[in-house]
Amino acid sequence: MQLNPKESVTDIKKAIFNPFPGLRPFTIKESHLFFGREGQVDEVLLKLQQNRFAAIVGPSGSGKSSFVYCGVIPLLLGGFFPERSSNWNIITSRPGGSPIENLAEAILQNDEIYVASDREKQQIQKAIVSGLLRGSSMGIAEAVKQSKFLSAKNTLVLIDQFEELFRFRKQDIYKESINESLAFVNLLTEAMQNEELPIYVAITMRSDFVGECAFFPELTQAINNSYYMIPQMTREQKRRAILGPVAVGGATVTPRLVQQLLNDVGDNPDQLPILQHALMRTWSYWETHHELNEPIDVPHYNAIGRMEEALSQHANEAFDxxxxxxxxxxxxxxxxxxxxxxxxxxxxxxxxxxxxxxxxxxxxxxxxxxxxxxxxxxxxxxxxxxxxxxxxxxxxxxxxxxxxxxxxxxxxxxxxxxxxxxxxxxxxxxxxxxxxxxxxxxxxxxxxxxxxxxxxxxxxxxxxxxRYNPAFERTMVFLEYSQKEYETEQRIKEQQQKKALRRARLTALFMGGATIVSIGFLVFAMTQKVEADRQKELAVKNAKDAQTQRETAEKNAREAELQREAALASEKEAQKQREAAVLSEKEALKQREAAERSAAEAEKRRIEAIDNANEADKQRKTAEANE
Structure with missing residues (x-):
């Protein structure tokens, strides 16, 4: 879109509008903003024509609701349905917390008189239609017959978010809700099998709940016959889903932002509503902050937190x-x-x-x-x-x-x-x-x-x-009674503990006195014990000393005995020596006597020698003289 530089910013803002719905699905009135799934509706229309039923199934975030509101329904209203005119009633409902009541409300929304009535009259009409639907499995057909606004037209009953129905079956305590879910499915299957009225049924459902449909045999058969898995959008289809609404809204977007958005969304179909929300936020930020002729660009996208944070930041803004x-x-x-x-x-x-x-x-x-x-x-x-x-x-x-x-x-x-x-x-x-x-x-x-x-x-x-169990009063009474009984038990225990404490105190006083007396006896006993221990230790010491002395005496006695024995031995030896001495003395006496005799003999001999020498000398002298 080319902008005149002379135009004011206010005029520019009037010329453009934000084409992105954000997190919610596109509505029928926004079909001119829905891009990227061109050519995918024909198969759904063919299934509706053949079976009067179509189940549009896909992962969460794959765009099922938007696909039906902006793809299927506009073609029906535009007269593209084979062998049928463009005169259609579109009844859109969701199971929610009360499937049949919500369906009754959706049917009445096509009644101009109901829409124009006050709240009280609406409640009465709603009760009548709800009773009609609950009274017979042909309730949808009967409601269409009785409505002058519906009976002359083709009717499409669209049940969006069909998986909401399955929470009733998962909780066995809600028998009435389980029965209502069965009745609701019967209403749909009977309506699409009715040969008198051109009633068609379409449902959108998350693919991870397909297995839950096995609980309803007729519905399972209908899904098997008319099942449409919404395909994942290609990168080029996502590009058209970005560029198409931007062009309709009267702005331009830079190629680098488109590339960034495509890279961030990746191949995860769950990111499609996140992409729409990020685009809505980016557009809003750009709308209040852009310069003249400035396209939507990466800085605007970054400012809102990108795809990872934009939704969380947006919700936190509202909360704050x-x-x-x-x-x-x-x-x-x-x-x-x-x-x-x-x-x-x-x-x-x-x-x-x-x-x-x-x-x-x-x-x-x-x-x-x-x-x-x-x-x-x-x-x-x-x-x-x-x-x-x-x-x-x-x-x-x-x-x-x-x-x-x-x-x-x-x-x-x-x-x-x-x-x-x-x-x-x-x-x-x-x-x-x-x-x-x-x-x-x-x-x-x-x-x-x-x-x-x-x-x-x-x-x-x-x-x-x-919502979870109707016996709320019984449950709360049980909790309160449990609390009271427990508190009563605790009070009784406390009283018993107090009595026990008083008894313990009296006992403690008595025992305290007894303890004091006992302590006196104990002190006396301890004193006596200490004295006894001291006497014992002294006795032990004396015993040890006596033992030592005894051992010393015994040792001395042994030594005395040894000495006596040695003395005896010495005495014996002395006796022997004395006897030997006597003998020696006798021998010496003998020898002295012998010596004396020898000496006398020797003296005699010496005298004789002297005499002989004198004789010899005399004889020599005589000899000399004789010469």
Whole structure:
């Protein structure tokens, strides 16, 4: 779109409009903004023609609702359906919390008199049609016959988000709801088999719920005969889904932003509503911040948090605008609109009446409406019905798309908290029933304390509880009685403990006196014991000394004995020596005598020698003289 430089920014803003619906599906009136699935509708129309039924199935976020609203229905209204005129009634409904009642409301929306009536008359008409639908499996055909606005036209009954029906079958305690789901399916199968009226049925359903249809044999057969798996969009189709609405809206977008968006969305079909929301936010930011003739570009996209954060930031912006009291209502609002899925099934949307939300939040309806309006303002569209639909107590409130439950972190936490709260309530209600029939006892800690904490934190109401188990009063009485009985037991225990404490005190006083006396005796005994120990130690010492002395005496005695023995031996030796001495003396005497005799002999000899020498000398002298 070429812009005149002389045009003011105000004139430019009047010339352009934001063509992206955001998180919600495209509506029939927005079919001129729906791009990317050209040529895919013919097969659905052929299945409708052959079987008067079509099941449009695909993953969450693959664009099933938008495909029907902006692809299938416009061609029907345009007269492209073989052998049929363009004169069509379109009845669009969702199972929600009451499938048949919602279908009755959808049928009456085609009645101009009903739309123009006041609330009281609408309630009466709605009750009549609901009774008609509940009274017979041919109820849809009968309702079409009795309506002058429907009987002369072809009728398409479109059940969007058909998977909402399956939550009834998963919870066996809701027998009435299970029966209603069966009756609802019978209404659809009988309507498309009716040969008198041209009634056609189409449903949209998440592919991960296809297996749940096996519970309804006739519906399973119809799906097998007329099943359409919505194909994943190619990269080129996604490019057209971006460029087409931008051109219709009167702006341009840079190729690099288109490439960035295509890269971010990837091949995950769940990202399609996220892509639409990011484009809506990017457009809104560009619309208020762009320069003259500036195209939508990457900086505008980055400013809104890109595809990863745009939705979460957008929801947080709305939440942050609330007061503290409104934030509490908001939490209860979104917990009412979501349910934690079982097994591999993720969180499930639960379209809910505004009056029910107000009852569970324990808040006036007008206060709840003020919170809802924050999330469905123009260019926000996080809740349905879209702005500017007027809200009243019977309005059905819903999340625009499941992707909000998967991306908004605050809502994910709320879903988990709600799941845990429901689990606790169901455990408590089962225990209450078992107690009533005598198969279980009252709760005691830790279960009792967990239940009391749950009650304090979540503040359950009758309206909230009936959604999961209708025996709310019995359950709360069971919890209160468990608490009272436990507290009574605790009081009795405390009284018993007090009595025991008083007895213990008296006993302690008596025992204290006895203890003092005992301590006196003990001290005396200890003193005596100490003295006895001292005497014992002294006796032991004396005994040791005596033992030592005895051992010394014995040693001395042994030494004396040895010495005596040695003395005896010495005496014997001395005696021997004395005797030897006597002998020696006798021998010496003998020898002396012998010596004396020898000496005398020797003296005699010496004298004789002298005499001989003298004789010799005389003889020599004589000899000499003779010479």
């Amino acid at each position: 605008e609330l007061t503290e009291q409104q934030k509490l209502i908001c939490e209860r609002l979104f917990k009412s609109l979501t349910e934690r899925g079982a097994g591999s099934v993720g969180s499930i949307r639960r379209p809910t009446k505004l009056s029910y939300i107000a009852a569970t939040a324990n808040a006036p309806i007008q206060d709840v409406i003020q919170v809802i309006e924050k999330f469905r303002e123009p260019r926000r569209s996080l809740l349905m019905p879209p702005y500017p639909s007027l809200l009243h107590e019977d309005s059905i409130i819903d999340i625009s798309h499941e992707s909000l439950m998967r991306i908004w972190s605050r809502l994910k936490n709320w879903v988990e908290e709600e799941g845990e709260a429901v689990q606790m309530y169901q455990r408590l209600s089962e225990a209450a029933l078992a107690y009533q029939v005598g198969k279980a006892a009252l709760w005691r800690p830790p279960d009792l304390q967990l239940a009391l904490n749950w009650k304090l934190k979540h503040k359950p109401t009758l309206a909230w509880a009936e």
